Structure formats: structure tokens, C-alpha cells
Amino acid sequence: xxxxxxxxxxxxxxxLAVGLIGLxxxxxxxxxxxxxxxxxxxxxxxxxxxxxxVMLGARxxxxxxxxxxxxxxxxxxxxxxxxxxxxxxxxxxxxxxLVHLYSIGYMRDDRGYDRFFAYLGLFxxxxxxxxxxxxxxxxxxxxxxxxxCSYLLIAHWYERRSACNAATKAFVVNRVGDFGFGLGILLxxxxxxxxxxxxxxxxxxxxxxxxxxxxRPVSGVSGAHWDxxxxxxxxxxxxxxxxxxxxxxPLHTWLPDAMEGPTPISALIHAATMVTxxxxxxxxxxxxLSLSQTAMAVVATVGGATALFAATIALTQTDIKRIVAxxxxxxxxxMMMACGVxxxxxxxxxxxxxxxxxxxLFLGCGSVIHALANEQNLRRMGGLRSRMPVTYLTFLxxxxxxxxxxxxxxxxxxxxxxxxxxxxxxxxxxxxWLVGLVTAGLTAFYAFRLFYxxxxxxxxxxxxxxxxxxxxxxxxxxxxxxxxxxSVSVGWIGLPEGEGGIGxxxxxxxxxxxxxxxxxGAVAHVxxxxxxxxxxxxxxxxxxxxxxxxxxxxxxxxxxxxxxYELSFNxxxxxEVYDRLFVRPTVALARGLWRGVDxxxxxxxxxxxxxxxxxxxxxxxxxxxxxxxxYALLMAFGLAMLVGMYLFW
Amino acid sequence: xxxxxxxxxxxxxxxxxxxxxxxxRRNIVIILLSIELMxxxxxxNFVAFSHYAQTITGQIFVFFVMTVxxxxxxxxxxxxxxxxxxxxxxxxxxxxxxKW
Numbered sequence: 221x222x223x224x225x226x227x228x229x230x231x232x233x234x235x236l237a238v239g240l241i242g243l244x245x246x247x248x249x250x251x252x253x254x255x256x257x258x259x260x261x262x263x264x265x266x267x268x269x270x271x272x273x274v275m276l277g278a279r280x281x282x283x284x285x286x287x288x289x290x291x292x293x294x295x296x297x298x299x300x301x302x303x304x305x306x307x308x309x310x311x312x313x314x315x316x317x318l319v320h321l322y323s324i325g326y327m328r329d330d331r332g333y334d335r336f337f338a339y340l341g342l343f344x345x346x347x348x349x350x351x352x353x354x355x356x357x358x359x360x361x362x363x364x365x366x367x368x369c370s371y372l373l374i375a376h377w378y379e380r381r382s383a384c385n386a387a388t389k390a391f392v393v394n395r396v397g398d399f400g401f402g403l404g405i406l407l408x409x410x411x412x413x414x415x416x417x418x419x420x421x422x423x424x425x426x427x428x429x430x431x432x433x434x435x436r437p438v439s440g441v442s443g444a445h446w447d448x449x450x451x452x453x454x455x456x457x458x459x460x461x462x463x464x465x466x467x468x469x470p471l472h473t474w475l476p477d478a479m480e481g482p483t484p485i486s487a488l489i490h491a492a493t494m495v496t497x498x499x500x501x502x503x504x505x506x507x508x509l510s511l512s513q514t515a516m517a518v519v520a521t522v523g524g525a526t527a528l529f530a531a532t533i534a535l536t537q538t539d540i541k542r543i544v545a546x547x548x549x550x551x552x553x554x555m556m557m558a559c560g561v562x563x564x565x566x567x568x569x570x571x572x573x574x575x576x577x578x579x580x581l582f583l584g585c586g587s588v589i590h591a592l593a594n595e596q597n598l599r600r601m602g603g604l605r606s607r608m609p610v611t612y613l614t615f616l617x618x619x620x621x622x623x624x625x626x627x628x629x630x631x632x633x634x635x636x637x638x639x640x641x642x643x644x645x646x647x648x649x650x651x652x653w654l655v656g657l658v659t660a661g662l663t664a665f666y667a668f669r670l671f672y673x674x675x676x677x678x679x680x681x682x683x684x685x686x687x688x689x690x691x692x693x694x695x696x697x698x699x700x701x702x703x704x705x706x707s708v709s710v711g712w713i714g715l716p717e718g719e720g721g722i723g724x725x726x727x728x729x730x731x732x733x734x735x736x737x738x739x740x741g742a743v744a745h746v747x748x749x750x751x752x753x754x755x756x757x758x759x760x761x762x763x764x765x766x767x768x769x770x771x772x773x774x775x776x777x778x779x780x781x782x783x784x785y786e787l788s789f790n791x792x793x794x795x796e797v798y799d800r801l802f803v804r805p806t807v808a809l810a811r812g813l814w815r816g817v818d819x820x821x822x823x824x825x826x827x828x829x830x831x832x833x834x835x836x837x838x839x840x841x842x843x844x845x846x847x848x849x850x851y852a853l854l855m856a857f858g859l860a861m862l863v864g865m866y867l868f869w
Numbered sequence: 870x871x872x873x874x875x876x877x878x879x880x881x882x883x884x885x886x887x888x889x890x891x892x893x894r895r896n897i898v899i900i901l902l903s904i905e906l907m908x909x910x911x912x913x914n915f916v917a918f919s920h921y922a923q924t925i926t927g928q929i930f931v932f933f934v935m936t937v938x939x940x941x942x943x944x945x946x947x948x949x950x951x952x953x954x955x956x957x958x959x960x961x962x963x964x965x966x967x968k969w
Contacts, residue, residue: 846965853892 221280224299227266227309228348231316234259235341242334252334253324256341260320263344264313267306274306275725281354281418288357295415300354304729307568308351308500311575315492316344318699322583323484325695326590332376336482339376343369347493351500355416356405359501363401363465366494367394373489374481383480390474397464397471404457407432411450421507421730427451428511451508455515458505459522466498466552469526473795475549479541483586486541491548491582492575499555499571503564507730510562517648520560520641524652527553529792531662535669536778536789539596540585543670547622548578550659554637557652563640565726569714570633576710577621577630580703584615587692587700588674592685598670603679607689610697612675614704619671621707623664623756629711631756634660635749636714642748653748657755664759672767876917884910897952897959901945908938 238252248254270278283296320340327336346365353359367390375387405415411427412420431447438444462468467475478490489495502509502519509515530550537543551574558567589596591608605612621630638660642653679686691697726732766773778785787793843854887910890903912931919927953959 844968846968848961848964848967849892851967856888856892 221282223266224270224280224301224352225284227263227270227313228345228352230259230263230266231341231344231348233341235338235345238334238341239338242332242338248334250333252337253320256337257317257320257324259341260313260317260344263348264310264317267309267313270301271306271310274301274303283354292413293409295355295357297358298354298416299352300417301352302729303725304500304503304568304732305351307572307726308496309348311496311572312344312347312351312493315488315575315579316340316347318579318702319484319488319583322487322586322696322699323482325693326484326586327482330482336373336376339369339372340484340488343373343489343494347497350497354418356408356420357415359504360398360401360405363461363497363501364398366489366497367391367398367465370394370478370485370489370494373485374478376482376485377480380480386474386477386480390478393471393474394464397461399460400457401461401464404454404461407450407454407457411454417504424451424508424511449512449514452512452514455505455509455512456518458501459509459515459519462498462501462556463522464498465501466495466556467549468498468522468553468556469529470794472526472530472549473798476542476545476791479539479545483541483582483589486545487579487582487586490545491578495548495552496555496571496575499552499559499567502556502559503568503729503732506559506564506732509559516560516562518560520557520652521648523553523556523558523560524655525553526550527557527659528655528662529553531659531666532788533791534666535662536785538598540588540598540601540670540674541582541596543598543666544578544581544585547581547663547666548574550663551578551622554634554656554659557656558637558640561641561644561649561652563637564729564732566633566636566640568726570637573621573629573633573707573710576703576706577618577628580614580618580700580707581622583696583700583703584611584618587611587696590692590696591689592681593688595682595685598673600680600682601674602677602681603675604681604689605675608675608691610691610700614697614700615671615675617704617707619667621711622667623760624660624752625664625756625760626753627708627711629707629709631753632711632714635752638752639745639748642744657751660752661755661759664756665763668760668763669767672763676768677771873917873921876913880910880913880917883907883913895960895962897949897961897964898946900961901942901949904945905938905942908934 234256237255241248241252241255278301280299280301282300283298285297286294287297288295320337323336323340327333330336343366346362346369350359350362350366353362371387371391374390375383377383408420409415411430412423414420414423428449428451430450432450432453433439434446434448434453435442435444464471475490475495479486481490509519527550530546530553534543534546534550537546551570555567555570555574558564558570585596587608588601588604588611591604591611592601595601617628621628624630624634626632638653638656641649641656643649681689790796843850884907887903887906890906891900894900894903912934915927915931915934917927919925949959952964956964958964
């Protein structure tokens with residue numbers, strides 16, 4: 221138990237200590253990593269120990285501190301330990317440690333060096349506590365905390381206008397989702413009168429019959445009714461939070477812009493950990509979610525749609541980090557799709573493997589960016605293979621893993637998802653499977669497109685940078701190599717498929733045992749797997765043709781299919797639509813309220829009162845003329861009044 | 870017997886004349902004079918009541934009033950003289966510094 225509690229506390233201590241260094245400086249300035257990095261690795265070590273204990277059967281649910289006690293409303297700060305938590309802990313602490321190490325090299329000479337490490341510690345603490353929570357309120361609290369850290373870290377270079385805007389956008393878009401999440405938690409409370417997982421999940425099956433009339437405000441007058449199952453409603457509202465946090469359609473717009481932040485942040489927060497909190501949430505509430513067919517269908521559909529949508533955009537982007545960002549959105553879609561069909565274990569498995577290879581890809585991009593003095597446009601790269609061999613090889617590992625080619629990690633997890641989706645007997649599920657298959661092909665294509673344009677071919681690097689180009693220092697390449705190894709191997713924990721390996725480990729998590737295991741036969745399985753691999757190979761081959769053999773092809777096709785190209789390149793104009801639909805009216809409303817209400821009415825009233833009183837004062841001032849006889853007259857008048865009152869009242 | 874009310878009315882009239890003088894005249898000395906007039910109107914009142922109530926108290930009080938009037942005139946004229954030395958005017962409208 222103590223070991224478990226140290227896992228979040230070490231990063232928290234790191235945050236506090238390094239934060240103080242950052243504030244007060246002194247001889248420790250720019251040496252914050254001496255505290256932060258060991259703390260992170262210690263947390264990793266403890267997570268591994270805890271995970272082994274869980275594998276040997278340890279489970280834990282404990283309330284540590286009574287937070288709110290009001291009548292029957294009881295909320296505690298507590299922890300819960302089960303396979304899902306253990307797995308997430310290892311992922312979070314592993315990527316966090318590697319990013320800590322990497323940042324020593326990447327953020328060297330940065331003005332906010334200590335601040336960066338402090339916020340990394342805060343983030344790690346928040347994410348670990350989020351994963352360890354045993355009730356919804358604590359989860360929500362740390363959910364917001366990781367959002368805060370994301371905001372702080374995206375705007376790390378806060379003198380840049382674009383970075384501040386991106387951070388605000390991330391927070392606001394997340395908030396939209398969190399609004400739904402908050403409503404969901406309220407609904408949980410009013411339905412179950414408790415907020416801790418055990419109670420809610422225990423009572424959930426009994427609540428499937430309860431409905432909520434969504435048209436209640438107008439029912440009295442119009443008699444209109446729209447009854448929705450309360451479990452469905454709760455699930456959908458909680459999913460709204462996941463949509464925001466995991467950048468699913470339609471709340472995905474913040475993630476590409478979040479690339480304004482330093483690349484280690486993109487690797488940690490926007491690839492491996494924070495964005496996976498949404499998937500974690502969906503998996504965590506699986507006992508509740510799987511009771512509602514509607515909600516599951518929504519989750520799966522949103523996931524599939526997002527996967528395809530984001531992949532189409534990644535095909536044409538020129539900023540290397542954006543390509544990887546859209547890839548993240550797309551892969552998160554896969555995870556949601558898996559959860560939506562009940563294969564929560566597969567979704568989490570993909571979360572793990574994705575965490576490895578996506579963090580790798582981001583850190584690899586960071587290595588390239590660092591070597592090219594902050595160049596991020598792949599039109600100005602090329603031929604880096606010879607100058608940056610370690611980055612080249614590890615990046616290749618990441619790309620192959622992302623494409624889902626065996627025996628790399630991505631293959632096993634993606635295949636499990638596609639197989640699980642295929643097994644669902646409905647037509648819609650088959651359609652989703654097809655979407656997943658096509659997306660896999662697109663994924664391979666854009667992944668290798670990125671790879672070939674950056675590392676192969678003639679060098680388009682600016683001449684003044686070309687001479688200085690060199691491989692990154694070991695603090696940066698060692699994490700790349702570790703992640704590279706993981707990208708190759710971590711998929712193997714999924715074997716033997718089904719009940720062994722990680723599948724078996726996760727199947728003991730509450731709610732994970734539903735799903736359509738063992739549907740169609742072995743032949744169908746081989747065919748499905750074969751198709752996935754074929755899609756990946758086709759994608760790779762197309763990229764090879766387009767970017768190595770005949771580099772003139774992409775431009776030619778872009779010219780042929782201009783509409784599609786424009787749609788893809790401009791992210792399907794979603795940001796522009798949101799701008800017209802939401803941003804401009806809100807800004808106009810705000811401006812109207814400011815001018816009309818705040819300035820005219822409120823300031824008017826306050827200033828008006830002051831002006832009126834001043835006018836009265838000026839009128840009364842006339843009484844003080846300084847003329848003796850005026851004063852005497854007033855006295856006489858007062859006297860007459862007194863006498864009159866005495867006589868006549 | 871002259872009715873009491875005649876004396877009271879006389880006293881009132883004299884008082885009002887004095888009051889009018891205080892409020893309307895510009896010369897400070899005249900204002901002081903008018904104040905004296907008001908005091909004497911009060912004296913008439915006291916004596917009238919003393920006579921009609923057949924008690925000596927009213928007339929005794931007149932002594933007090935006169936004493937106070939004398940003291941007050943002394944002080945008032947001293948102030949007027951000090952003011953005149955400063956401002957060389959007896960016009961009360963020009964003495965208007967007692968304001969905000």
C-alpha cells in the first residue's frame with residue numbers, strides 16, 4: 221500500500237521541489253532534472269513492482285481520507301488497484317520517465333527549464349491519481365488537473381501568441397466535453413446516491429429499467445415525453461467527457477493545435493497518457509456502459525468515424541508533428557471502437573502499444589526538429605537517414621508498429637480490435653470493420669509517407685542547417701531506443717491470444733468479460749488478419765511508390781483530385797465551421813454584453829448614482845452661502861416650524 | 870384692566886420687528902440693535918405675565934435678561950470693532966467667509 225501511494229507522491233514532491241527551484245533559482249537553477257528524473261524512474265520502478273503484485277493476484281480498494289461528509293453524501297479520496305490500473309500505471313510512469321530523460325537534452329538552454337520539469341511532475345502526479353481513483357468525483361478532479369497541466373505545458377513558450385491560443389483552445393474544447401462529464405456525474409449521484417465505483421457498478425444492473433424524461437420542463441404544459449434510460453444517459457454523458465479528452469470527433473480540434481507545445485509534451489500528454497484518459501474512462505465504466513446498447517453503439521461509431529476522419533487528414537499535412545497528432549486521434553478512434561463493441565481488453569491493449577510507438581514517433585520528430593533548429597515542415601527535410609542513424613532506425617520501428625505490420629506491436633493490438641469488431645453480428649459492425657480496415661491502409665500510407673519524406677530521398681534541408689546536422693545526444697537517443705525495442709516487442713504480451721497474455725490479465729477487471737469472444741471460426745480469423753496485413757502492405761507500397769520511386773505522383777494526384785485534396789489539407793474545414801457557428805456568435809454576444817450591459821447599464825448605474833449624489837450635493841451647497849443673514853433666516857424658519865408643530869400637532 | 874393679550878401681542882410685534890431687522894439690515898451695528906429689540910420684547914412678555922399672575926418671578930427674570938443683554942452687547946461690539954479693523958466694512962453681506 222505504501223509503495224502504491226509513493227507512485228503519485230514522488231512526482232508530486234518533484235513538482236514542489238523543482239517548482240521552488242524554478243521560482244527562487246540559486247545554485248540549483250537549470251539542474252531541476254537531478255530531482256525530477258530520479259523521482260520519475262523511482263515511480264516507474266514502483267509501478268512495475270505493483271504490477272507484478274497485481275499479476276500475482278493482489279487487488280485493493282481503500283479510502284484514504286474522508287473528503288466530503290454531508291448527511292448521506294459521502295465522498296472519500298481513495299485508491300483502487302486492479303489489472304487496468306496496474307497496466308495504466310506502468311504506461312504512464314514509463315513514458316513519463318523516458319520523457320523526463322529526453323527533456324534533459326531537448327529542453328537544454330531553455331529559459332523555463334525548471335518550470336518544465338516541475339509541470340512534468342505535476343502532470344505525472346495528476347495522471348497517476350486519475351488512474352488510481354476509486355470514485356467519480358476524484359476522477360473528475362484529476363481529470364481537470366491533467367487538463368490544467370496540458371494547458372500549462374502547451375503554453376510553455378508563453379511569449380508566443382499561437383501557443384497561448386492553442387492552450388486556451390485545448391482547455392475550452394476539453395471543457396465542452398467536461399460539461400457533459402459533470403452532468404453525467406450529477407446524474408450518477410441522483411440515481412445511485414453514491415459516487416464510488418464499487419457502489420455504482422454494484423447497483424447499476426438494477427437501474428436499467430429507470431428512465432429519465434428529457435422533456436420534463438415542458439411536459440406539464442405540452443404533455444410531451446422523451447424517455448431515455450438513465451444508464452444510457454449517464455454513459456453518453458460520461459462518454460462526452462471522453463470525447464473531449466481523447467480528441468474524438470467532434471471535439472478533436474484542440475489536439476493538432478496542441479503541437480505548439482514542446483515535443484516531449486506532445487509525446488507524453490498528447491500521445492501516451494492524457495488523451496488516453498478518455499479511453500481509460502470508457503474502460504473503467506465498462507460495467508455501466510455495457511448495460512446500454514445505445515451508448516455502446518455510439519461509442520463504437522464515434523470511434524470508427526474519428527479513426528477514418530483523422531487518417532484522411534494526415535495524408536496531406538506537411539508539419540511532421542501534425543501528421544503524428546492526427547495519427548493519434550485516429551488511433552484513439554480505434555480504441556474507442558474496440559470499447560464500443562465490448563472488447564475493452566483489446567482497446568486497452570492497443571492503448572499500451574500505441575503509447576509505446578506513438579511516444580517514439582513524437583520523440584523521433586523531436587530529435588529531427590532539434591537537429592534542424594526547430595524546422596517542422598517536411599518539405600524542408602529529406603535524406604536525414606545518413607546523418608541521424610539512431611533516430612532513423614527507431615523511427616522506422618515506430619512507423620512499422622503504427623502501420624500494423626507483424627511482428628511489431630501495433631499489429632497484435634490492431635488485429636485484436638478489428639477481429640473483435642468483425643465478430644459482432646450486426647451490419648453496422650461489419651461496416652465499422654471495413655472502416656477500420658481502410659483506415660489501417662491509410663495509416664500505413666501516411667506513416668511511410670512521413671518516414672520517406674523525412675529520412676529518404678534528396679535533402680531539401682536549408683543549406684545553413686545542413687552542415688550542422690547531427691545525431692541527437694544520448695539522453696535523447698536512449699529513450700528512443702527503449703521505445704523502439706518496446707514497439708517491436710510489447711505486442712507479444714498479447715500472446716497467446718484470447719485468454720492468455722494480457723487479454724487474460726485484463727479479463728479479470730470488472731466489466732471486461734463482456735464482448736463477443738469466440739464468434740466466427742478460425743478460418744474467418746485468418747482471413748481477417750490477412751486482410752489487415754494486406755491493407756497495411758498496400759499502404760506501405762503506395763507510399764513507397766509515391767515518395768521514393770516516383771515523387772512526381774503526389775503532386776499529380778493532388779492536381780487531379782483538388783476538392784478532396786483541399787478538404788484533406790484544410791482538415792475538412794472543421795475549425796472554420798466551428799468558428800462561424802460557435803466562436804463568432806459567442807464573441808459577438810460577449811462584445812454586445814460588454815458594451816450594452818457592462819458599460820452602459822452597470823457602469824451607467826454606478827456612475828449615475830455618483831453623479832446624482834454629486835448634483836444633490838451641489839444643490840445643497842447653495843445653503844452655505846456664507847451670508848450671516850441667510851443662516852439667521854434658516855434659524856428663524858426652524859423656530860417657526862417648532863412652534864407650529866407644538867401648537868397644531 | 871388691560872387684557873393680557875394686548876401686552877402679548879405688543880411683545881410679539883416688537884419681536885417680529887426685531888427679527889426683521891436682524892434678517893434684513895446690512896449694518897452690523899443695526900443688527901445688534903435689533904437683537905436688543907428682540908430681547909426687550911421678551912422682557913415685556915415676562916413683565917406682563919408677572920403682573921397678571923401676581924407673582925414677582927417674572928420681573929426678577931427681567932434683571933437676568935438685561936444683564937445677559939449687556940454682556941452680549943459688550944462682546945458683540947468688541948467683535949464688530951475687530952472685524953472693522955480687519956475689513957473696514959460694516960456691511961454684513963461682505964462678511965461671507967463662513968462657508969465651505
